[in-house]
Amino acid sequence: xxxxxxxxxxxxxxxxxxxxxxxxxxxxxxxxxxxxxxxxxxxxxxxxxxxxxxxxxxxxxxxxxxxxxxxxxxxxxxxxxxxxxxxxxxxxxxxxxxxxxxxxxxxxxxxxxxxxxxxxxxxxxxxxxxxxxxxxxxxxxxxxxxxxxxxxxxxxxxxxxxxxxxxxxxxxxxxxxxxxxxxxxxxxxxxxxxxxxxxxxxxxxxxxxxxxxxxxxxxxxxxxxxxxxxxxxxxxxxxxxxxxxxxxxxxxxxxxxxxxxxxxxxxxxxxxx
Amino acid sequence: xxxxxxxxxxxxxxxxxxxxxxxxxxxxxxxxxxxxxxxxxxxxxxxxxxxxxxxxxxxxxxxxxxxxxxxxxxxxxxxxxxxxxxxxxxxxxxxxxxxxxxxxxxxxxxxxxxxxxxxxxxxxxxxxxxxxxxxxxxxxxxxxxxxxxxxxxxxxxxx
Numbered sequence: 001x002x003x004x005x006x007x008x009x010x011x012x013x014x015x016x017x018x019x020x021x022x023x024x025x026x027x028x029x030x031x032x033x034x035x036x037x038x039x040x041x042x043x044x045x046x047x048x049x050x051x052x053x054x055x056x057x058x059x060x061x062x063x064x065x066x067x068x069x070x071x072x073x074x075x076x077x078x079x080x081x082x083x084x085x086x087x088x089x090x091x092x093x094x095x096x097x098x099x100x101x102x103x104x105x106x107x108x109x110x111x112x113x114x115x116x117x118x119x120x121x122x123x124x125x126x127x128x129x130x131x132x133x134x135x136x137x138x139x140x141x142x143x144x145x146x147x148x149x150x151x152x153x154x155x156x157x158x159x160x161x162x163x164x165x166x167x168x169x170x171x172x173x174x175x176x177x178x179x180x181x182x183x184x185x186x187x188x189x190x191x192x193x194x195x196x197x198x199x200x201x202x203x204x205x206x207x208x209x210x211x212x213x214x215x216x217x218x219x220x221x222x223x224x225x226x227x228x229x230x231x232x233x234x235x236x237x238x239x240x241x242x243x244x245x246x247x248x249x250x251x252x253x254x255x256x257x258x259x260x261x262x263x264x265x266x267x268x269x270x271x272x273x
Numbered sequence: 274x275x276x277x278x279x280x281x282x283x284x285x286x287x288x289x290x291x292x293x294x295x296x297x298x299x300x301x302x303x304x305x306x307x308x309x310x311x312x313x314x315x316x317x318x319x320x321x322x323x324x325x326x327x328x329x330x331x332x333x334x335x336x337x338x339x340x341x342x343x344x345x346x347x348x349x350x351x352x353x354x355x356x357x358x359x360x361x362x363x364x365x366x367x368x369x370x371x372x373x374x375x376x377x378x379x380x381x382x383x384x385x386x387x388x389x390x391x392x393x394x395x396x397x398x399x400x401x402x403x404x405x406x407x408x409x410x411x412x413x414x415x416x417x418x419x420x421x422x423x424x425x426x427x428x429x430x431x432x
Contacts, residue, residue, distance in 0.1 A: 061360070061367050062342035087342075088365035115337060116366035142365050156366035159357065 015108050017044040017225035019218065020232055027052045027093055028248055030101075031084050033235070035244040037103050038157065038164050045103040046221055047166075048214055055094035055177055056080040058168075060087050060155060065249065070180050071258050079180055081249040086164065088142075088155030092180055096172030096202075098210060100217055102165045109224065114163050116156055123154065123165050129223070130216040135206045141188040144169075148190055149201035171203045171210055338363040340392040343385040343402065350378050352405060354412050359402070361392065370402065374412050380404040 022030065030049045037045045056079070059068055063083055068090045074081060079092075093099075102123070106114040112122050124139030131137035135146035144152030144167070157164045178196045191199050207213055221227050342362035352358045357369035358378070381403050385391060391400035407413075417425065 060362070060365075061344065062362050085367065086365075087362040087367045116364040116368075117338070120365070154365055156364075158366055158368040160355070160369060160371055 014224060014226045015044055015105075017046055017104075017108075017221060017227050018230040018235075019221075019227050020045065020047045020230055020235060021214070022047070022049040022232065024051045024053050024095070025049050026054070027056050027058055027099070028080070028082055028246065030099060031058075031082065031246040032244040034101050034103065034164060034166065035085050035246060036242055037235070038159065038162055040242055042105065044105060044108050044225060045101070046218070046227065047099070047101040047103070048217065049099040049101075050210055050214065051095040051171075052093050052097055052099070053095060054080060055092060055174075056082055057090065057092050057180060058082045058084055059090045061085060061245075062087070063090055065254065065257050067185070068182055070182060071254055074180055075251065075254055075258065077180075078251075081254065083247050083249065084155070085245045086155035086157040086166065089153065089184065090181060091153055091168050092177045093168055094174060094177060096170065096174065098169040098171045098203075098213065100167050100169065100214075102221075104163055106161050106163065114158055116158070119156060119158075119163055119165050120154065123167075126220050126224075127152075127217075129220040130213070131206075140190045143188060145190075146201055146206055150191075150199060151201050151203050151206075169203060169213070170200060171213070173200065173202065337361070337366075337368060340389045343389045343392060345381045345383075345385060346378050346403065348378055348381055351408075352376060352378060352403075354409075361389070372405070373416055374405055374407055375409050376405040376407040378403050379406050 020033075027049075030047065030052070034047060037043075037047070057069055057074065059065070059081065061083065065071065065081065069081060073079075091097075109122060112118055120139065120142055124144075127139075127144055128137055131144070131146070138145045138147070140148070140150070142154050143150045144154070150170075152167050152169045154165065154167050156166070175197060187193075203213065218227055340361045340363050344360040344362075344367075346352070346358045350358070352372040352375060354373060354375045355371055358372050359370045360367045361370060362368075382391075382399075382401050384399065385402065388399075392402070394400065
């Protein structure tokens with residue numbers, strides 16, 4: 001476990017959490033960084049990436065391209081497609097997306113067991129502190145929502161001693177980008193067959209600025225951790241042995257899928273736009 | 274054991290059909306344990322092969338949920354005790370699968386690619402994950418049996 005940060009309320013020591021902030025970093029770079037921080041360090045981390053470019057489709061580990069993505073327009077428009085290391089569904093991310101990733105040692109949060117639902121519940125309580133004053137915030141199944149409208153999607157990865165919980169937040173989104181994604185076969189129950197515009201909402205309609213949001217996240221984390229800003233350059237090491245599992249699918253990969261008229265070797269799983 | 278390689282392989286293949294290495298809920302994050310199929314019993318096995326399974330006991334379903342995907346290793350790779358060799362996906366999470374033993378993967382259960390739910394539904398039988406040729410059978414003595422691991426899980430849940 002990381003070195004104890006500082007004493008909090010009642011003298012209880014808060015574990016250290018290193019904070020990395022980025023803006024506009026490519027999502028592939030962010031995910032590679034996350035994997036390295038998860039598997040090659042022992043510290044707790046929060047990574048915030050405010051927006052990303054270029055617009056990119058990101059599938060979960062078991063994502064099947066032929067069932068999740070409209071391949072022909074993706075090929076035509078050369079939209080990058082990434083398969084990430086964590087579970088969960090498919091999203092298309094762009095400058096309107098704000099990413100928050102929390103990476104913890106399994107003992108970092110007292111009483112929190114390193115299982116998906118436990119971590120998800122803990123995150124709901126954390127983000128409740130951020131969002132409650134801006135709208136009717138809920139953790140609905142595995143999404144963050146104002147009332148019944150989703151604005152944040154989650155995914156996780158759990159190793160022997162550590163876990164990652166990362167979220168893509170819809171500060172804003174381009175409805176036309178949704179056309180690159182197929183309608184999900186499985187959806188959360190609360191979606192109730194709504195289309196994208198009825199199911200999703202934009203955080204910018206509820207909050208005054210992105211910085212209010214990100215500052216709120218840091219403040220909320222500060223109640224449980226001693227948050228320490230960390231220069232990204234000090235994070236990047238010459239660890240050339242580590243090979244992240246997050247992959248960018250090549251144009252050839254996608255063209256082969258089109259020509260095969262079949263699916264990848266991976267099983268199809270839950271997908272969401 | 275002073276056995277010819279071929280007879281050792283034959284004997285071990287038979288033994289493997291009766292021998293299971295079971296994973297328990299926390300196995301996906303903390304480790305696995307050894308139990309023959311069934312009843313569970315701790316012992317010093319001289320088999321050179323072992324099957325790694327997962328089991329739905331001790332609140333597996335409650336903690337991880339239904340497994341929707343299993344990431345299998347390639348045949349021929351080496352696994353090390355306590356190190357991850359694959360992963361499962363449940364809910365929104367991928368969870369590492371850690372090997373209780375060291376050795377070489379000689380077979381993987383390809384059925385799990387199409388039927389990952391076998392991990393939940395048939396842990397001691399159709400839901401086996403990999404077959405390992407052990408490099409150090411002495412590692413078996415360090416593993417917990419089902420009874421001890423169930424107590425371990427109960428203690429964890431009570432924290």
